[in-house]
Every structure is written in C-alpha cells, then in structure tokens.
Amino acid sequence: MSEEREPIRVGVLGARGRMGVEVCKAVDAVDDLELVAMIDQGDWLFNASDAGAEVVVDFTNPDVVMDHLHWCIDQGINCVVGTSGFTEQRLERVRSWLQHKPEVGVVVAPNFGVGAVLMMEFAARAARYFESVEIIEQHHPAKVDAPSGTATHTARVVAEARAAAGLAAMPDATKDEVPGARGADLDGVRVHSVRAAGLVAHQEILFGTVGETLTIRHDSYDRASFMPGVLLAIRQVIQRPGLTVGLAPLLDR
Amino acid sequence: MSEEREPIRVGVLGARGRMGVEVCKAVDAVDDLELVAMIDQGDWLFNASDAGAEVVVDFTNPDVVMDHLHWCIDQGINCVVGTSGFTEQRLERVRSWLQHKPEVGVVVAPNFGVGAVLMMEFAARAARYFESVEIIEQHHPAKVDAPSGTATHTARVVAEARAAAGLAAMPDATKDEVPGARGADLDGVRVHSVRAAGLVAHQEILFGTVGETLTIRHDSYDRASFMPGVLLAIRQVIQRPGLTVGLAPLLDR
C-alpha cells in the first residue's frame, strides 16, 4: 500500500470537540500519519505551520471555518474539512483561493462515513435495473426531521438514475390508504421514517423486480465510524490539488 | 403425540379451489388423517356423510358456506372453515345451531398461518415492555389496501396491550415531517406500508427501549404455509366441541 515515505504530518483544529478528539485518537493510532498539532479555541493557528503540518483537519464550526481555510491555503497546507455549513457560495470562495495556490488540496465532506457513501453509490447504480425501490430509514426518537437528510439525498439520487434510464413509474395498485401508510413521496420514491427508542441511525434501500429483491442496509452506531473516511481523506488530499467535494471521489478507484 | 387411533376421516368442500387442492394434498400426505371425500360445486354434500367423514374442511365462498355448516352440524360432522365473510352475526348463528348438537366442534379462522398467529401473540406479549413499537409491512405492488389487514390488526392488539399496561405515549421528537414520512397512525401505533415488485407478504414489528430492540418478522411466500394450521385444526376440532374462532386458541398449550 504505502510506498516508503515519512509519516504525513497532521494538525487537528477543534481538537477538543467531540469529533476532534476522535480524529486525534485515530491519527495517533496509525503508523503512516503523525499528529503534530492539536489546536482548539484560544490556541494560535500558526502552531500548525510551526509544527510543519502538511494536512490540517477541521471539525470546528461554520463561523470560523472559512478563516481557517483561508489561512491554511495561504500557508500551503492541505485541508480536510468536516465542519458543516458549506453552501455553493462558500465552495466557490474556496475555489477562488485555491487558484492562487494550485498545489494545495482541500477536501470538504458533509459525511465521512464510508458505508453511507458506498450505500449511496450502490443505490444510484442499482436504481435503473429494478421496477421498484423504497427507502426505510430508522432513527432514535429524538430526531427532529423525517425523512433524514441521508434518506432525502438517497431518494433524489435514485430518482435521477431512474429518470436517466427512462424507467416508468413504479407499479402501485394502492387505492385504499390510511393517510401516511405509503410514506413520503420524494421525487416519486417512497420514504418511510421509523422512530423508536433503542435505534441509532439505520437505512435500508429495497430494490425489487418480479421474483427478486436486493437490499442495501447501513447501520451506524458511533462517530468512530467516520474515522476511516477521515484517514482516507488525509492520505489522499496531499495528492489531490484543488477542491474535492464529498468522499465519493476519493473512493473512485 | 398420537395415541394409537384410526386416522381421522376428512372430507374437503371446495376441493378443486386453490386452497382446497392444497388441503387435499396436505391431508393425503400425513398418516393420521385420511381423505375420504373431495366435494366441489355440483357434487352432493352427503357424499361426505356417506364416506363417514368425521371432519369437513370448507374453503368455499361466503354465499354457500352457511348452508354447508348448517348441514354438517346437523349431521354431527365437525367443521374446519377457512371461507371468509364471517361477521359476528354469522358466528352467532353458528353458535345457536351448535346448541342443538353440543358434541360437534367448529373452527372458523380467517388465517391459518401459524407464523402470523404467533407473531400476533408475541406482539401482544412484548408490547408492554418497550417504550416504542412500530410496524413495517411489505407486500407486492398489486395490493389495494395499505396498511394490510394483518398490520391493522397487529396495531390494534399492540395498542390495547400498551393501554392495559398504562404505558405513556411513545417518544417522538419529529417536528419537521414531509407528509407521510412517519407512516399511518393506527391507535397511536405507526404503520409503514412498503410496496415493491418482488415482494410477497412480509411484516416486521419493531420494539425498542434504550439500548435494545426486539424485532418479530414474518415472511410468507406460499399458500402451502397455511396447511400446518389447517391440519392442526382438523386434529383438534374433534376434541373441541362448540365454536372456536381463530387459530390462536388451538396453539394455547
């Protein structure tokens, strides 16, 4: 895997936050990465450059992340960003900064769960081959939105793949429905949101054609599950100049 | 199990119908039952009595089933009935006929699937011990009603058990819902109806409490699955004078 090189030197911004703590542990646990700076509120950013960080990982908050990014790009430090709030406008701003530093790489991803990203990719791939598809997402009862963001995104991806393949509407003879039984209709794809104590975060995509079904299910229990995706991004960002949005392109090989 | 006795002599009404054919095959395949009469439209009912049938199985239709029952009870022949359309009124009529023949047994069941009956029983049993419960039923897309009859019945059974145990409403923080996402509300129990090509008839009941979930799932593929229930009813009806409604009482031991 690893052509012999020195460990990649990594700094973590937001190092005392919930995700930052996990990132520090994960970086520390592998041989090909070295944790050289842990920075949080009140610390100086240039601790990262002083420590010779090649990659900075940012799990902070939307108010400060743009300043962090601007500074890192300026310093020629590659960035892996999990902080939320990246609108198309913000991404455009990052791209313009990168024009002046074409050798720097930035990965911005809303979700570092490899399983979730693969689930989405498989859903897009399978969609064109099945007459029917429905999504069942299951979460803890403290969740405020239904369907979940991931389910909404999956429905869109699936609907686009079906449209591109010229598929007809799904068969559905339902005439006599208690309101809500058939779930939410997102772009023609039915999504069902289950909420129950004991659940964490789960999603199932069911594809069916006469005589067979194919089910893709993702169960996520712990933010530790995001770490393989973060490590993957750290290893790749130093070889990917420019802006990369989402984890999917990093898996494309 | 079987105290040595002669095989039970069985007649089948509606012997050429879809269910009747299966019943004939199933009776024929076991040693402790003997198929003595196969009767369908145009045949004489008294073929059953002439053949010495001790039990008659009726999978015919609502228009004729009451005549069949009246005649069988009169002849002192026990009955196992899977024909649909039994209202409380009809059941009352059967009870009144049986008063004159107290030694005769009649079993009327809307569903002879042992798995479905056990699922229902387990659901009633588990309901009081979990904070949350939701039902997900999955059927082929030609189904007209949503939720299914079984799911509706399950929801009622579960809601009653929760009420009897004095449970509070389930936790659910949903504020931002795309209409239908959270399913149909049946007596406070959420039911989700999935319809897809490739599915047959499936139901899942999910119970959850902090840190654990218990799931009961029933998958039914084939009307052959009703046969163990029919055979069970045949074996028991000769020892159960009076009217028995549903398969559940026959499993109670």
Next chain:
Amino acid sequence: MSEEREPIRVGVLGARGRMGVEVCKAVDAVDDLELVAMIDQGDWLFNASDAGAEVVVDFTNPDVVMDHLHWCIDQGINCVVGTSGFTEQRLERVRSWLQHKPEVGVVVAPNFGVGAVLMMEFAARAARYFESVEIIEQHHPAKVDAPSGTATHTARVVAEARAAAGLAAMPDATKDEVPGARGADLDGVRVHSVRAAGLVAHQEILFGTVGETLTIRHDSYDRASFMPGVLLAIRQVIQRPGLTVGLAPLLDR
C-alpha cells in the same frame, strides 16, 4: 399501575462499577423509586440499613456477593442480584437462608435484558410449530467464545421444546459441505456465529415451515438496556418472598 405508595427505598452495592453507575442513574430517574444508599468497596454495608433501604441491588463480584446476600437477608432487606457466578449450590444456600426470613424476597438473574428474556420465551413457544429452526448470533470480534452463551441457551431451550412436541429431525439434504459451513450442532440445532467489527450483540432465531418463516431478532447496544429489567425486579421483589431465579417469572403476567 401504581397504587399510591411511598417510593421504594433502594440501596445500590457496587455503586461505582459500570453496571452500578447505570443502576443509580436509572433509579434516580423514576418517581416510584428513591436512591437512599450508594455503597462500594470500603463502605459499610449497614449504610444500607441505616438509610432504610427496602431493596438492595447488587452488581459486585462473585467473591463478596454471598456475604452481601447473607447480611441483607438477615436484616430483612429484599435483594436484586445481577452479579455472576450463581451455581445451583449457591442458590441452594440462599434458599436455606430465606427459610429463616420467609418474608424476604431475592431475585437472582444472569441477564436483566427484557428483550433477551422475551426472545427466549418466544423461541420456546414457536419451536414446536416449525419444521426447521436455526440460530444466527452476531457479535463484535473481541468475543472469545462461539457460540455466545445466549445462543447456546437458546439452542437448548428450542431443542427441548421440539423433543417435547415429538418433532422429527429437521430436513437437511446437505451432502457436500465445506467444514463448518452448516454451523455448530447444539442438541441438533444449528448455530452460526458471525464476528465482525462494527457489531455489538445481536441474535436471530429463524423458524421455517413450507411457505413461511418467522424470525425473532434481538439487537443490544448498551448496558442501559438492562435497566428496565432491573427496575422491574426492584418493583416486584418486595411482593415476591423467597428466591426467584431469572427475569422470566417476573414477566409472567
């Protein structure tokens, strides 16, 4: 449910252990119980009696639990015990102590997970009605034994129920088997042990008969899941003089 009475006064032994901490939190969180003593190594047992504890919960260790129990019974304090290591001999000793204090109740349970107990009960109930049954248990890869203790116990319970019902051996035409493919044979019941990163503790019991399957699945993520069972035991032990082994009898109503 709750006839108006004062909250039950509860003391916890092993209050700083992993389970003890959870018990203290759980007792504290409900209105009908009052946490009056938290006792750990180095504290005096009679803090519990001084505080007027009606029930003592013991999650300590096998070396000291018998002394605790002897003392509590002597003091007339009811006990709920989750500490492991209870052989038949030890249970016999507890019974003999209770003869002198017939009004005291003791509940000793190896597992306070209500879901697991119900799963076992349902398995025993369903076993006699299906031709086939197999067990699939799934755990984290740090687990040393395969199958799990719960799966082994389930297999025994299922095998006994099948034997009692006079069922024949399960159908299985396997002739050409890669060693291990068909799982472990426990009393004629096949058990499959899956081990994978990301799993916690899961078990599935699959019952099948021609045309249908019934599946009972338990997923357990967190020791918080044992708390409902502990609370149930606390509430019931004050009305159950004598020794009760296992949680099942407390659910029997």
Next chain:
Amino acid sequence: MSEEREPIRVGVLGARGRMGVEVCKAVDAVDDLELVAMIDQGDWLFNASDAGAEVVVDFTNPDVVMDHLHWCIDQGINCVVGTSGFTEQRLERVRSWLQHKPEVGVVVAPNFGVGAVLMMEFAARAARYFESVEIIEQHHPAKVDAPSGTATHTARVVAEARAAAGLAAMPDATKDEVPGARGADLDGVRVHSVRAAGLVAHQEILFGTVGETLTIRHDSYDRASFMPGVLLAIRQVIQRPGLTVGLAPLLDR
C-alpha cells in the same frame, strides 16, 4: 432508450423446458422483441433461421449446447446462452468459431439474475473499505451443497479485493469454539450456510468497521427473476460482437 427500430426477432431453444417457457413468456410480453421460433427436442434447428431469428436464446443442456452454438454462429445468428457446463475450454472453442464470424455476438452467463450480479459487484467494491466481512447464505433444506456456488464465488471475489488492497487479516478473538460455529473458511472469509424449510434462496454480505456495518442482501424467489437479465442480454448481444462471459459486462454503463 430505444431508437425506433423493428422488434428484435428471437428464437428460443429448449422452449418447453422450465426456463425456456419463462423466456418465451417474457419475450412475448415486451414490444421491442418478437418471438419467432420455439424449438425443442425433435424440432429442426433451421426453423430458427427460416423464421429470420436475429437472436437465439439457449436454455438446453450441456450435451447439445455446443452443437447449437456452432450452428448458430455459422448462420450468423447471435446467441444468449444460459445452459450450464461452460468450462474455459468450451469458451475457447466458441471464441475460435467467432473468429470466422466477427460480426456475431454470443453471451454466455451462468446466472441471469441482475440482483445477484450487482450484489457481487458491490461486494467487490466495498471489500477494501471494511475491516471485517462475513457471508450468510440461506437456502431451502433440499440443497445438497454448502456453501452455495454463489457464496463461494462471493467469498473469492471479496478475498481478492482485500488482498489487492493490502488489508490485514480480519480481527477475530475466538478461542473457545464449538466446531463449526464460525462457519466455513473460504480464502479467509467466513461463510455461514443456513438451511430451513420455508427459505428459497437468499444471501447476505455483512461488512463492518468500528461503529458501522453495511449489509448487501439478495432474496430470490422465482426463476421469473432471471428474465430481466435475459431480455437485457438479447437487446445487447446484437450490438456486441464476439464472446461476452457473464452478465456483469452488460451492466457496465
């Protein structure tokens, strides 16, 4: 999708066999294909050429399929072959025949289930991103081999993908194992074979990494499920000169 052209003219060899009957029905049911010849034992092959068949579908048997193929290629008729028994030697023979007819296309596939093919593709894709993977296949109890051919193939594909990515062995602390509990070891991948009445043909591939699992499940109930794959092959073979092995390449776009 379909640029306006005349329906593709299709002949079916083995038209009275179990699969052949399904193929005839499936071809007949769509507008862009026309069933022009149904040929079985005792019929002349040249009925197909006389009827102007552009594609011949062959579900016959290993003894005769090579003669059929030779004749069709000679006649310039494209072939879709589901008959089993194709060794590398036989495939080489077909390739040599095709050299003389470079415009003819032949698709030979051991499995026309699109779901199964996608499952395999997804498994190969996901394998490198997860620490652990296990396979659970579930079939009816009349099956002779364990694991199934599909599971064996999946294990090989997964093992190769892990090796190519340089993954370490999976974590597994099992020390105390009842023989068989951990399944069969195929190239380092554990495979569990469940056999139960009521099952048809099912397979689950479980991928896990700390904090998350990704599951791909395929349920197949009916040979009708192979028809979308057969139709896909018919539509593509006329544009794919040369030999194509397996359905996967036809899905690659």
